[in-house]
Every structure is written in structure tokens, then in C-alpha cells.
Amino acid sequence: EVQLVESGGGLVKPGGSLRLSCAASGFSFSSYSMNWVRQAPGKGLEWVSSISSSSSYIYYADSVQGRFTISRDNAKNSLYLQMNSLRAEDTAVYYCARDKSRGNYLPIGYWGQGTLVTVSS
Amino acid sequence: IQLTQSPSFLSASVGDRVTITCRASQGISSYLAWYQQKPGKAPELLIYPSSSLQSGVPSRFSGSGSGTDFTLTISSLQPEDFATYYCQQLNTYPRTFGQGTKVEIK
Numbered sequence: 001e002v003q004l005v006e007s008g009g010g011l012v013k014p015g016g017s018l019r020l021s022c023a024a025s026g027f028s029f030s031s032y033s034m035n036w037v038r039q040a041p042g043k044g045l046e047w048v049s050s051i052s053s054s055s056s057y058i059y060y061a062d063s064v065q066g067r068f069t070i071s072r073d074n075a076k077n078s079l080y081l082q083m084n085s086l087r088a089e090d091t092a093v094y095y096c097a098r099d100k101s102r103g104n105y106l107p108i109g110y111w112g113q114g115t116l117v118t119v120s121s
Numbered sequence: 122i123q124l125t126q127s128p129s130f131l132s133a134s135v136g137d138r139v140t141i142t143c144r145a146s147q148g149i150s151s152y153l154a155w156y157q158q159k160p161g162k163a164p165e166l167l168i169y170p171s172s173s174l175q176s177g178v179p180s181r182f183s184g185s186g187s188g189t190d191f192t193l194t195i196s197s198l199q200p201e202d203f204a205t206y207y208c209q210q211l212n213t214y215p216r217t218f219g220q221g222t223k224v225e226i227k
Binding site for chain 1: 154164205
């Protein structure tokens with residue numbers, strides 16, 4: 001069974017930093033592209049970042065480019081999101097998500113339960 | 122690529138036929154997915170590519186379209202279908218979502 005478990009969320013002041021982690025199990029982690037998607041309270045889904053299976057390709061939303069860094073450790077079956085220079089508008093539930101299968105142009109097939117990041121003074 | 126869903130909110134009764142549209146600001150071939158999200162839960166994939174029902178999704182759901190105009194149809198709305206629906210384009214990065222369509226009980 002595919003499992004994605006996020007951790008690292010919490011309350012942080014504007015301008016601060018936070019590192020999210022996602023522990024993956026139940027599949028060959030090193031074979032799949034991974035994603036972070038966020039959802040502000042009461043709002044819609046926003047794609048944040050994607051990373052290919054070998055970390056060769058990395059993409060970011062314009063809203064986080066230059067502030068967030070996605071990475072992965074295939075030996076530890078883990079995905080990370082380093083978030084710097086946080087702003088109030090980064091407040092959201094952050095989901096770790098796996099592509100449905102291996103390949104290109106694929107949607108998200110599996111989601112974690114999400115971790116809440118609150119940016120407030 | 123911008124995705125515009127309509128309507129943003131829909132009030133319907135059990136048994137109604139419901140149609141949600143998603144318009145892309147430029148052509149995305151059939152690289153469009155539909156997700157369903159219930160309160161407090163992660164989204165679930167319903168349809169991808171634009172007209173292919175995912176395994177386990179009830180046949181009352183269907184999708185159509187290519188290029189810039191897409192639709193999600195629920196042929197006979199069931200109580201468990203009251204949720205928010207999102208489209209997402211997979212053609213290029215950033216992989217934008219539509220703003221969502223909330224389907225509520227009339």
C-alpha cells in the first residue's frame with residue numbers, strides 16, 4: 001500500500017524558514033516523480049513543485065521560485081521541501097504527492113494527509 | 122497556462138445531471154485531469170487523460186474535451202458526490218489547477 005506521511009509543519013514567523021519532510025513507503029520511491037501541492041485555508045489547490053525520480057528535473061511555481069527548494073533522498077525514501085523567506089500567503093496545508101505511475105505528463109495518483117504550515121507573527 | 126472552471130459553485134439535487142467545464146488559456150491536448158476533494162481529505166483522481174475514467178471510479182462520472190475546452194459530467198448525482206472538483210493541466214509546468222467547483226446539495 002502506498003503511504004506518504006508528511007511532517008515538519010507548524011507556526012513560523014514571516015521571513016522565517018521551515019523544512020517539510022515526506023516519508024514514503026509501499027512502492028519503489030526512486031522510480032517515481034514526486035510533488036508538493038498546497039491548499040490555503042478555505043481555498044483551492046495550488047501546485048508548488050515537482051522533482052523527477054533521479055532529481056534531474058525540478059520545477060517550481062512562480063509564487064515560490066527562489067524561496068523554496070525541493071529535494072529527495074532515494075536511499076531514505078524521503079521527499080523534502082525547504083521553505084525560506086516565508087510569507088503570510090504561504091500559510092496552507094502542504095501535501096506530499098506521487099505521480100500516478102512512471103512516465104511523463106502524469107497526474108497525481110497518491111496524496112499524503114497533509115501538514116499545516118502557518119506563517120504569522 | 123491558466124485554467125478557468127465554471128461554475129465556481131453549483132447547487133443540485135440527488136439524481137440531477139451535473140456538468141462542470143474547464144477552459145485552458147492555451148491548447149493542452151488531452152493532458153487534463155479531474156480530481157474530487159471532500160472536506161478535510163486529500164483529493165482523489167477521477168479522470169485522466171481528459172476522458173479516461175480511473176479504476177474504481179463510478180461510471181456516472183465522465184469526461185470529455187481536448188485542446189482548450191473540457192467537461193466533467195456526473196450523470197446522476199449521488200449523495201457521496203457532493204464535494205469540490207478541480208481540473209489540472211499536465212501539459213506543461215507549472216502544472217496549474219483550476220479554481221475549483223463546489224457541488225452542494227440543493
